Amino acid sequence: MPTAPTTEIDTPAPVLDLAVVERNLARAQAYFARHGIELRPHVKTHKSAALARRQREFGAVGVTCQKLGEAEAMAAGGLDDILITFPIVGDSKLRRLTALAVRARMTVAVDSVEVAAGIADASRRAGQPIRLLVECDTGGERCGVQSPLAAAELAARIAALEGVSFGGLMTYPPKGRIEHTARYLAEAVARLRAAGLEPGVVSVGGTPDMYRAHEFGLTSLGVTQEHRPGTYIFSDRYMAAHGVGGIEDCALRIVATVVSRPTPTRVIIDAGSKVFSSDLMGFEDYGVVLGAPGARLEKLSEEHGHLALSAPSPTPGIGDRLTIIPNHACAVTNLTDRFVTLGPDGRLGSLPVDARGKVT
Amino acid sequence: MPTAPTTEIDTPAPVLDLAVVERNLARAQAYFARHGIELRPHVKTHKSAALARRQREFGAVGVTCQKLGEAEAMAAGGLDDILITFPIVGDSKLRRLTALAVRARMTVAVDSVEVAAGIADASRRAGQPIRLLVECDTGGERCGVQSPLAAAELAARIAALEGVSFGGLMTYPPKGRIEHTARYLAEAVARLRAAGLEPGVVSVGGTPDMYRAHEFGLTSLGVTQEHRPGTYIFSDRYMAAHGVGGIEDCALRIVATVVSRPTPTRVIIDAGSKVFSSDLMGFEDYGVVLGAPGARLEKLSEEHGHLALSAPSPTPGIGDRLTIIPNHACAVTNLTDRFVTLGPDGRLGSLPVDARGKVT
Known part of the structure; x- marks a missing residue:
């Protein structure tokens, strides 16, 4: 992908x-x-x-x-x-x-x-x-x-x-x-x-x-x-797990930065429950970390994501970017005012979430 | 209160x-x-x-x-x-x-x-x-x-x-x-x-x-x-349960309307996880329903709240309002653009959530 x-x-x-x-x-x-x-x-x-x-x-x-x-x-x-x-x-x-x-x-x-x-x-x-x-x-x-x-x-x-x-x-x-x-x-x-x-x-x-x-x-x-x-339209980890396409059909992804490496197996990123929501949807963790099979997003603080590595490693390091498929796309949308869009030509753009938070 | x-x-x-x-x-x-x-x-x-x-x-x-x-x-x-x-x-x-x-x-x-x-x-x-x-x-x-x-x-x-x-x-x-x-x-x-x-x-x-x-x-x-x-500053159900004041010290409350009474024990309100968030904070339900001791907010859809009554009852009926103390005040704040304020004189007002969604 x-x-x-x-x-x-x-x-x-x-x-x-x-x-x-x-x-x-x-x-x-x-x-x-x-x-x-x-x-x-x-x-x-x-x-x-x-x-x-x-x-x-x-x-x-x-x-x-x-x-x-x-x-x-x-x-x-x-x-x-x-x-x-x-x-x-x-x-x-x-x-x-x-x-x-x-x-x-x-x-x-x-x-x-x-x-x-x-x-x-x-x-x-x-x-x-x-x-x-x-x-x-x-x-x-x-x-x-x-x-x-x-x-x-x-x-x-x-x-x-x-x-x-x-x-x-x-x-x-x-x-x-x-x-x-x-x-x-x-x-x-x-x-x-x-x-x-x-x-x-x-x-x-x-x-x-x-x-x-x-x-x-x-x-x-x-x-x-x-x-x-x-x-x-977006799919997410839940839909992929239930056979509606695969992980490669998930259009909405969270891009986050590693901000802390307190221990050789703990990685802290700058996205927490105020980005992913707390929706587990039956999973035991909060998303699929692409390109990092040994990393589990095991816990969310409000603004921190806690990843556990399966083995001690210096990577990913502070400043590295991770891309994560969320469990529940609808909840992610409702927490943001704009999507960053990636066009077929690789260009980045922006798309407003017109009805964000319109609960009445 | x-x-x-x-x-x-x-x-x-x-x-x-x-x-x-x-x-x-x-x-x-x-x-x-x-x-x-x-x-x-x-x-x-x-x-x-x-x-x-x-x-x-x-x-x-x-x-x-x-x-x-x-x-x-x-x-x-x-x-x-x-x-x-x-x-x-x-x-x-x-x-x-x-x-x-x-x-x-x-x-x-x-x-x-x-x-x-x-x-x-x-x-x-x-x-x-x-x-x-x-x-x-x-x-x-x-x-x-x-x-x-x-x-x-x-x-x-x-x-x-x-x-x-x-x-x-x-x-x-x-x-x-x-x-x-x-x-x-x-x-x-x-x-x-x-x-x-x-x-x-x-x-x-x-x-x-x-x-x-x-x-x-x-x-x-x-x-x-x-x-x-x-x-x-707001307190919430979690803080009250952990001894930081009581339920009467919870300043932030969700006011919701009953929109459906499908069965004698099921009450559906117009507030779901896009209002309360999905944060359980160790509880088994999503808030404390004030003035309705037999009502449990047992499940949240994105826009519906599902209350279960402990015994069949025609009340609350469609159109009735319920006031609910949320489990986690911070998550509620992050889902809204404005608070409705209730002044000491009973007057209603409005207060913007200036930093809502400011996750970067």
């Missing part, structure tokens, strides 16, 4: 290899096109309007945001078809949602009549129709109605509201629960149709199982299937 | 109770004054120049920063005596350091001749003298020389460099290792004096043991003892 001319970079820095980004986007789009599934990437991983536009150029039908603030950053960057997979609650947020609907086609996932009615009230008053999807809990144990029957009942309530339309179903299934999720969704579709409600789309999410998205079997039911992967 | 008029706040929000901040500052300053120990607070917890100025008004001799970017934000806010407890490595950072030295009295902790010589080179060329402290590893196993003998040797090397001065010792001891640390430092002071080097200051850090700082026993050796606590 080509590496950055790291001596030009002020460290610690999140460096984004744009050639790998392009390869990851192309591979995903080809898979979804082959299976007739629409791609609606989740922007949480990159939080960049420029990268969202690039995903659309590759063929994405729109984007997914988790929070209104992310959606506002994307709309400001020209994205005009936005799904928010989070319940929108409260007057100030409802005003922001209807303001967004002037600029973009807005869809929101809901799992309760209360939230649906709040959105309907606001959209009716603003004269800005909003499309609603019913969120289904297919085992993720987060938001979502608890059964296909409850999904059909909520859909019927939504269809009866003025100001909103029933657009279909949405779920974020746990990794590996494809069969159960497929059964739940098929039953929900059947119950909807029995009630005279046609789901315009059934939206499924997650990068770990994305190359098995066709196994959800929704297109064979005659519905439009959509998938919302986030991390696939 | 007074609570914020939370309905006025857009959630999720980190809310800072300024009356509690004042009380925490007053209590700490009184303790250190009583024992003749100088207080040099670490700004990593608040990253706010206004709060650093308030610490100075209470009697702090200066501030501590972990990174140059933090120091730049503090100098821009009028702080003029800054200790950076992190090795400064590389030409661009050395230029920034000497530029800072024009505006503020700069001290840097180092643990190697390489880093000391780099700083000396830069400061000599810039004509901006920098004071250096020798960092000692007293059991924290991060940076630092490995013995009192090594400390005296590095001090002698520093004293021989043009452009820098030897200013004393610095350590960040692990919690509870007071006796060992005191022995290490006393021996280092004796070795320095035997070599004709007087430590101007011996600087010790950490909030968990701060009210035992007098037990390090440095003032009785005739040296100026300094302490660098960070978290004490």
Whole structure:
């Protein structure tokens, strides 16, 4: 894999290899096109309007945001078809949602009549129709109605509201629960149709199982299937460990400098939990150190990374640079204001994280 | 404890109770004054120049920063005596350091001749003298020389460099290792004096043991003892669990809204790991939910918080607000651009996190 001319970079820095980004986007789009599934990437991983536009150029039908603030950053960057997979609650947020609907086609996932009615009230008053999807809990144990029957009942309530339309179903299934999720969704579709409600789309999410998205079997039911992967654009150590490409497909890397060598086996770098986050994601350490097989990033202070060498060594020495694949790309993005970009020509650039910290 | 008029706040929000901040500052300053120990607070917890100025008004001799970017934000806010407890490595950072030295009295902790010589080179060329402290590893196993003998040797090397001065010792001891640390430092002071080097200051850090700082026993050796606590200004669940005040002394709280009630025991709020961070700090959950003893914040998604109720209940309901004490205040600060402030008069305001994300 080509590496950055790291001596030009002020460290610690999140460096984004744009050639790998392009390869990851192309591979995903080809898979979804082959299976007739629409791609609606989740922007949480990159939080960049420029990268969202690039995903659309590759063929994405729109984007997914988790929070209104992310959606506002994307709309400001020209994205005009936005799904928010989070319940929108409260007057100030409802005003922001209807303001967004002037600029973009807005869809929101809901799992309760209360939230649906709040959105309907606001959209009716603003004269800005909003499309609603019913969120289904297919085992993720987060938001979502608890059964296909409850999904059909909520859909019927939504269809009866003025100001909103029933657009279909949405779920974020746990990794590996494809069969159960497929059964739940098929039953929900059947119950909807029995009630005279046609789901315009059934939206499924997650990068770990994305190359098995066709196994959800929704297109064979005659519905439009959509998938919302986030991390696939950058990938990370977790995705590589779960078979979504390899370490060479990880586009986001941390470049750090060795600042201290207190002992022959201890190496301290200038990147800690305020760069990597504390997300272990099931691993026992905090990243893959490239080109240094005996080095483990075993502990993070807030601003220091602690590497343990498997054998005493004078290298890496103070001032040396290390490149590390983080466990969890989305958390790294959320801690930085800008990526350093590495172009296919080896040139360095900069890309703002437009929606960093937009949690409201 | 007074609570914020939370309905006025857009959630999720980190809310800072300024009356509690004042009380925490007053209590700490009184303790250190009583024992003749100088207080040099670490700004990593608040990253706010206004709060650093308030610490100075209470009697702090200066501030501590972990990174140059933090120091730049503090100098821009009028702080003029800054200790950076992190090795400064590389030409661009050395230029920034000497530029800072024009505006503020700069001290840097180092643990190697390489880093000391780099700083000396830069400061000599810039004509901006920098004071250096020798960092000692007293059991924290991060940076630092490995013995009192090594400390005296590095001090002698520093004293021989043009452009820098030897200013004393610095350590960040692990919690509870007071006796060992005191022995290490006393021996280092004796070795320095035997070599004709007087430590101007011996600087010790950490909030968990701060009210035992007098037990390090440095003032009785005739040296100026300094302490660098960070978290004490806000406190958090970890500090309260370790006896540094109680939960009522935690000034930083997350206000969140219930957005989903999928089951009678599951409550989903709009604050996840992008608000709280993933720091468990030894706990099994992510915060203390005030006024809801049966509710545990047992899991965080990136934007959702998952609460489990100990018994089925319709409350809290969708739209209700919850106030939660986070495990780790510093990590919360680093994820936000502004605090919502709650004044002693109950008024809400806003305070920027000037040094958020300043990791270089």
